[in-house]
Amino acid sequence: MLNENPNNDLHWKNKLGDLEGLPGNAFNKEGSWDKLHERLHEKDASRKFVWLYAAAACFLIALLFPWFWPSNKENDLTKNNIQQNQNQKSNSVESVSIKKDPVKIISSIAIEKISITKEVKNKKIITVTDHKRLPVENIAAEYKKREFIEPQKISAKAPLDTHLNITAIVPEKQKLRVVHINELGESQEEASTLVRKTEIHSFQMKFANQEVFVKSPNSSTKTHFTIFSTKTSSN
């Protein structure tokens, strides 16, 4: 190829460059254009559909989002409760395991502790406890029941965070009544007067026709003397 003749190649190129068609083969331009036009617009239409599908998918996700959101929130709550109750786990586990001691059982029933014990892979014990006060009449019945209650053990394979397995109740914060300092003073004074009134007794005695009674307490409070009075009874 070292002795190539570039002019020879150029001759070929020039001859073929102007060729636009062959005598025998007629090229159907219109038919080809129709095919091409169809292909170009077909793709445009399919692109429009893709956008429509994408929009519909987004709309569906937006609709379904509220269904998933509360369950996540619930899971967060349970996680928090589990962490909070990890400190109390020793007490709660004890309350279930000491069921043979009747005195302790009764005390544990009085302040009921519903505990769910979970054994996870690393053998940590996670408990969720709910405190609820029971009426005294139900204690005996509850005691009988408790003798047969085993601590609920849930295998590690079971999902931990489902609300079916864990009943987590957040302890309610005690709301203190906001009292103005002046109101606080008055109420104390009222209470003290009430106490004084109850301390002062008024009584009656009968001696023959005479009734002995104590005079009104208001008048006597100032002097701190009890005044006895008598009056003749009709009987």
Next chain:
Amino acid sequence: MGTSELIKEAKQGSAAAQKYLFDQWAGKMLMICRRYVKSNEDAEELLLDGFYKFFRKISSFNYVSDAALYVWLRRIMINECLMFLRKKNVFNMVTDSTVEEIPLQEEALNNLSAAEIFSLIVQLPVGYRTVFNLYVIEGMPHGEIASILGIAEGTSKSQLSKAKILLQKMLLQNDIEYAKRKSQ
């Protein structure tokens, strides 16, 4: 309407402008495709694929001249043809160390029309034809041809040499027939 205006309108999605451009260039582009693939149906299919790509990518094309547009379109068509041939796995060529220089007879070439030369090229085997087209007609160096076709540079040279030997034989035969026709 000038070609630059047509390109602008085609960029905006005007079907009329696209059709006008297709009518203007389809014949030449079909001949390019026919030089690479023997079948007329395949060539037409490749032409449509090439124009489809051209209209899809037209927004990135800046019109300078008709020659630049021709070069761009031709490049698209050649790429389509080479992709088609590569899919058919036709480039399993063996390197031939003996590369001979074959001068093609200019006189014999002058006696032939463009259509006759075209028919001679189309008769070449696919490997010879592709290298001949890329080297002689498109003016690509052997290194570039080798990288495009995924062959050794020596293979490209040997394929061209063999293509020229075959064409020489064809030209001689054609020349004899031409002389016969002239004498009659």
